[in-house]
Structure formats: C-alpha cells, structure tokens
Amino acid sequence: xxxxxxxxxxxxxxxxxxxxxxxxxxxxxxxxxxxxxxxxxxxxxxxxxxxxxxxxxxxxxxxxxxxxxxxxxxxxxxxxxxxxxxxxxxxxxxxxxxxxxxxxxxxxxxxxxxxxxxxxxxxxxxxxxxxxxxxxxxxxxxxxxxxxxxxxxxxxxxxxxxxxxxxxxxxxxxxxxxxxxxxxxxxxxxxxxxxxxxxxxxxxxxxxxxxxxxxxxxxxxxxxx
Ligand code: BJW
Numbered sequence: 448x449x450x451x452x453x454x455x456x457x458x459x460x461x462x463x464x465x466x467x468x469x470x471x472x473x474x475x476x477x478x479x480x481x482x483x484x485x486x487x488x489x490x491x492x493x494x495x496x497x498x499x500x501x502x503x504x505x506x507x508x509x510x511x512x513x514x515x516x517x518x519x520x521x522x523x524x525x526x527x528x529x530x531x532x533x534x535x536x537x538x539x540x541x542x543x544x545x546x547x548x549x550x551x552x553x554x555x556x557x558x559x560x561x562x563x564x565x566x567x568x569x570x571x572x573x574x575x576x577x578x579x580x581x582x583x584x585x586x587x588x589x590x591x592x593x594x595x596x597x598x599x600x601x602x603x604x605x606x607x608x609x610x611x612x613x614x615x616x617x618x619x620x621x622x623x624x625x626x627x628x629x630x631x632x633x634x635x636x637x638x639x640x641x642x643x644x645x646x647x648x649x650x651x652x653x654x655x656x657x658x659x660x661x662x663x664x665x666x667x668x669x670x671x672x
Pocket of ligand 1: 456457458459460462463468469470471474485536537538553592593594595596597598599602618619620621622623624625626644645646647648649661662663664
C-alpha cells in the first residue's frame with residue numbers, strides 16, 4: 448500500500464541558503480518587532496516600513512539558492528509520485544526552485560495581493576504604498592504573506608493530508624507558531640509515525656516519536672537516502 452508522507456518545513460531548512468530564521472539568536476525577530484512588520488495593524492499604520500521589510504526579504508530570497516535539504520525533498524517527492532506532500536511555512540521559493548511542489552501555508556514573497564479585491568499576481572522586486580491593483584486599480588497592494596491574526600492558506604487540504612498520513616516529518620521549525628505547531632498532534636491522532644529534524648530542540652519536540660539532530664543540509668539528505 449502506498450504511504451502518505453506529510454513534511455512540514457520552516458525557516459531552518461533555508462538557513463543554510465543564507466536566509467535568516469525568525470527566532471534563533473540572530474533571527475529576524477531580534478532585529479525587528481513582529482508588531483511593526485508582521486501584522487495587518489502594522490501594515491495599516493506604516494505600509495512603507497512593512498513594504499521595505501518585505502522588499503529586502505524578496506531580494507534576499509531571489510539571491511539565495513536551494514541547498515541539499517531542498518534538493519533531497521524534491522528527489523523524495525519525484526521518486527514517490529503522489530505520496531509526498533510538502534507543506535512549507537516559508538515564503539521563499541527555494542522548494543519550488545529545487546523542483547518540488549509545495550503548499551505555501553504562509554504565502555509567498557514572490558506574489559502580491561490586493562487587500563481590497565483579493566487578486567494576486569507576480570510581485571515586482573520592489574513594492575510601495577499606493578501601488579495599484581492590476582484588477583481593481585485600487586491602491587491596496589500588499590505582500591501575499593500571512594501575518595499574525597490572519598488565516599493561513601489551504602488548512603482544509605492540509606487537515607485532510609494529515610488525517611491520511613502514515614508519516615509526518617517537521618524540518619527546521621520552532622513549533623512556536625500555530626496552527627502549524629499543532630500538525631504533529633493531528634498526525635499522531637491519525638496514527639502516523641512522527642519525526643523531527645532540527646538543529647536543536649523545538650517547542651514541540653516531546654511530541655515526536657523520533658528526533659534527528661543536526662543541520663538540515665546534512666540530516667535531510669541522510670534521512671531521505
Ligand atoms: C535549523 C537550522 C538548520 C535553524 N537546520 N534547523 C494556538 C495557541 C496559541 C496561539 C495561537 C493558536 N492559534 C493561533 C494562534 C495565534 C498565532 C500564533 O501562533 N501565535 C504564537 C506566537 C503563539 N497564529 C496566527 O495568528 C496564525 N493565524 C491563525 O491562527 O489564524 C486563525 C486560526 C484559528 C484556528 C485554526 C486555524 C487558524 C498566523 C500565523 C502567521 C505567521 N506568520 C509568519 C510571518 C509570515 C511572513 C514572513 O515570512 O514574514 O510566519 S511569523 C513567522 O513564524 C513565519 C514563519 O513561517 C513562522 C514559523 O517560524 P519557523 O519557520 O518555525 O522559524 P523559527 O525561526 O521560529 O524557527 C527556526 C527553526 O529552525 C528553529 O527550531 C531552529 O532550531 C531551526 N534551525 N537553523 C535545521 N541549519
């Protein structure tokens with residue numbers, strides 16, 4: 448019988464590609480406050496600041512390249528057609544550029560969203576307050592990312608995959624942000640084996656059956672191969 452593997456990835460998988468994580472000692476949230484850049488209220492208060500933060504992140508992601516962990520997951524998915532679902536919290540496109548198909552539950556830096564009509568389109572390298580939506584022409588362009596207090600994408604699909612999975616893996620995520628941090632519980636409720644791959648302990652480490660400790664560029668290819 449075919450296995451269904453659900454893999455959740457977080458910022459740690461892109462760390463060795465040069466993209467900063469959020470909550471590590473030198474992470475993004477040690478440089479900027481969440482309340483200033485990653486909430487709808489922050490965008491309403493100071494859209495120029497929020498755009499500047501995401502323009503900087505978009506440029507960094509465009510300059511980065513997938514690392515051996517992204518390539519290993521793409522290989523796993525290619526070698527087991529229909530069995531491997533990759534859900535990422537990351538807004539970079541490194542999984543896609545490695546050749547994997549992924550569910551972007553927290554959106555994508557490469558997309559722009561109209562806060563007025565909901566249209567999405569390929570983001571230009573730089574966005575600014577007042578940029579018009581190509582569909583409704585209102586000046587309501589924002590990054591197509593999920594901020595605190597907003598609903599992550601594809602939660603119904605993800606719940607269905609978790610309910611059907613026999614193996615759940617979480618890679619490079621701190622388990623600090625819900626609903627993603629709760630996926631291990633959902634997978635366990637479905638009877639799945641669970642494994643965490645991380646440089647250290649996460650907030651939800653005790654919930655996993657097994658842990659593989661080390662940098663993603665080493666432990667992910669070892670686990671896949
Ligand atoms: C390595 C490594 C290497 C480093 N190799 N590993 C339940 C309880 C409590 C609160 C809530 C709750 N439900 C909802 C909430 C509220 C809130 C929340 O979770 N708050 C917490 C702070 C408690 N959640 C929300 O608001 C979410 N929306 C929501 O819940 O909607 C309503 C709803 C209700 C009911 C059901 C379902 C929904 C939205 C959350 C949006 C998060 N947005 C951000 C920003 C996205 C855009 C952007 O990128 O700027 O998403 S915040 C940020 O955190 C980003 C990430 O995707 C997310 C997770 O971070 P991640 O990936 O785990 O990174 P780090 O830095 O935290 O961890 C890195 C890890 O890598 C570490 O473990 C390292 O050890 C490891 N590592 N180098 C391997 N080389």
